[in-house]
């Protein structure tokens with residue numbers, strides 16, 4: 452079983468069901484994924500089932516114009532797409548993306564021992580980012596047999612990526628480039644992301660490694676030896692058979708876009724998504 456259990460349970464309205472309780476660690480360090488380059492963190496049950504359902508409802512009922520259809524996948528961007536790596540529409544994130552995820556994320560110190568200048572304020576993962584918090588969310592939908600090609604996230608963002616998974620589980624693959632720069636097609640690690648979990652990747656994982664999701668119907672060969680975050684899963688018994696049958700998984704990817712246009716606040720509604 453995973454490590455959820457005895458640490459601080461928090462959340463606006465914890466229910467009697469244990470799966471719908473959030474279970475925040477005292478620091479991210481307590482949920483660092485072992486064996487990965489520094490640093491990646493996995494927090495199972497970061498949001499409750501009720502919060503998951505509320506966010507899924509907002510995603511599903513967003514205006515049609517919010518969805519961008521790619522060849523195999525559709526996505527939403529909040530508050531808007533980037534133009535030349537710049538956030539032009541700099542409206543704040545809507546409440547349903549801000550609460551509970553951002554507030555909760557910023558409440559967790561990276562390390563028990565690290566403190567900012569104000570000694571009473573522990574440092575969170577965005578403490579040194581330009582805006583001190585994520586200002587952009589990408590929402591991706593992955594039905595079974597859908598994935599995303601191995602890629603790096605590039606220069607538009609501060610190198611911290613926070614991904615909340617909703618609806619279903621799947622494996623994220625992490626790849627390294629070969630010496631000649633070509634992609635080594637065999638993933639070096641796999642991270643299994645359960646619904647309601649938070650995955651944070653930073654550092655070398657952002658700059659030096661690629662990440663992608665296989666377009667498959669079933670993740671196979673799942674075990675403590677093949678899944679980097681096995682010891683941190685909320686319910687590893689669900690994968691004891693070694694497989695995960697994919698269902699529709701929605702991901703919320705929170706990042707801080709480095710460049711925000713001052714022009715944004717002056718743009719009229721026709722330049723803004725609904």
Ligand SMILES: O=C(O)CCC(=O)C(=O)O
Nearest residue numbers: 589591599604614702704
């Ligand atoms: O959906 C995910 O978990 C990955 C998304 C991703 O790779 C990206 O937005 O760059």
